[in-house]
Amino acid sequence: MIQLPRATTLNTTGLILIAFLSGCAEKEATDKNIDPKTTSTQQVIEQEQTKEARSWTPDPDRVAYFGDLHVHTTYSFDAFSFGTMATPSDAYHYAKGGTIKHPSGYDLKLDKPLDFYAVTDHAMYLGASNVAADTTTALSKLDAAKPLHNLNAPDNFGIDSFIPRTKAFRPFIPKLNAAVKKGEISAQAIADISKGAWAETIQAAQDNYVPGEFTTFVGYEFTTSGEAPGSLHRNVIFRGSDNFPDIPFSRINSPNPEDLWDWMDTQRANGVEILAIPHNSNGSGGQTFELTNWAGDPMDTSYTEQRRRNEPLAEITQVKGTSETHPSLSLNDEWADFEIAEYSGALYGVSKPSGGYIREALKNGLSLEAQGVGNPFKFGFIGSSDTHVGAGAYDESNYFSKVGLFDANGILRGSVPIPEETKENYKFSPLIYTDANGRRFIDGKFPTWGAAGLAGVWAEENTRESIYDAFRRKETFGTSGPRIRVRFFAGFDFDESILNTGDMVTQAYQNGVPMGSDLIAQDAKIPNFLLWALRDSDTAPLQRLQIIKAWLEDGQSHEKVFDVACSDGLTVDPATHRCPDNEAKVNITDCSITADTGASELKTLWKDPEFNPENSALYYVRVLENPTCRWSTWDAVRAGTEPRDNLKKTIQERAWSSPIWYNPQS
16 A cells, blocks of 8 residues: 655656656756656655645534545546646646646636646556557557657647547557557556556645645546447546555456445455445446446345445536436427437447436435335536546636647637648548538537536545545535536525525524435435525526425326426416526627526425325435527637537536435334
């Protein structure tokens, strides 16, 4: 195990090799207090560094903190091929409000710093692409590595490099696997490279952690894909500050997520608290939430308990689409068609919806629990980015997508037509869309992607321990990018007066349960639900506050959407459970929005008008902003062209609370 204080200096051959790739090995080593002459592959040199002491007062009513738990840097095999040279340290610099470079050369900077961040590079062959590209290394001599040689040299970032980059990155992993099996390079040599990159990942998290101000989490991505038409990926997040494995568990060890959970259980038994977060279930081909285990056998209580223990959260939205629900799964939800990115994994086939979306999984969890198996899908929600440039693109009006050189501008993203005079430059694109006016656009995945999501938590303080504990108790929420705050409580003793008291939240904690919790029945009493949402002052006002209900009745699962609070003094129609339209509009020519429409705050106390105390149920909050321009429309406006005709021109940004589960059993 790697055991580190919060600030240390690492020294491994892997780090020296990786630093060398940036063309500044000795300078970078000096900057980081790393001895460039060291040759040991195992030694970790601990040098205590003094940090200014800071103090703060924890808030017992808890504070909303926003962050991203899904960030890739140059040490991910694919990100390096996309032109990314940003390191984990660069990623944290960006999250704290600093400026870093996009692979295509322009500056990336947040309007407001984030509160927490986790670099989660792919554990599989971590750092290997960087070393393969360096022609002085042993790894670079393999045939598998030759397409990567000098891939990110300063003169190799033009559009002419797109085809070579694609040919380099796609076969790299399978060819490297084959080289290891043939004995052309040892598994230990590859492991040493990954250990060096992992050590630097840990070091960056330690160096940038400022308790009370900015929290970093040590993490990585467990990536399973290739054998099936879809992807099964998890981000693995560590709680602590001083005890980490020498190398992450990856697909090299096993593609089976259940083996990952076994490893996590072992880590936990050794004092290393850890959790995993599945993501992009929308692109999993229905595999993420299928109703069997990895072997295809029915789930049992052992499976359920292990999954619940290791996966308390799920990622509800990110650049590669939103995984809340699908129009084919939620026929009576007018807002189900939100940033649906249907392509499956790395392929261009359409992903099977059933088994890939969170709301259906929540409903299936109720059914499995009624069958005596337990509920394997009892998770809270977060959003994140899945950026592969170290920096998340959370703002529709400042969108730079996620895969570096490949989607660096509107033409490459498919939102701006290909200029006729340079059309020969874009023949590398396998898919082209031609609109009614004959304009040609790059087509495929990129136009279906959306701005990044954010993870929100309610925690007493901005520290690893406090925020991680919020993950564990599922007092979390996800947003589609704006920093909308949403709270959700349930109890049997709330009354209307709570909405106007100065200690509303204190009372709610004392007399009810927050999002992520179970509400146990009390003598067939009808619960009250307390909902509150506050807009992001830098984006659009709020339009409506909703409850999504799922329940089990006569052995069948059901769902229903209730509007429960409306903006602009409007009231919910009791027959349809819908707010009237508040008439908020968007001017597509310049993306301006209706002034003085919408709400800064929405809150209400709600009772389920169809409540049956004998039915298991769950409830979660969804809050919608007024409509605004989608990123693709912003791209078109800036380019002085009409928006593409087969893309949505506007969207309604939103946030989702984690559920509260009603249990009729005492």
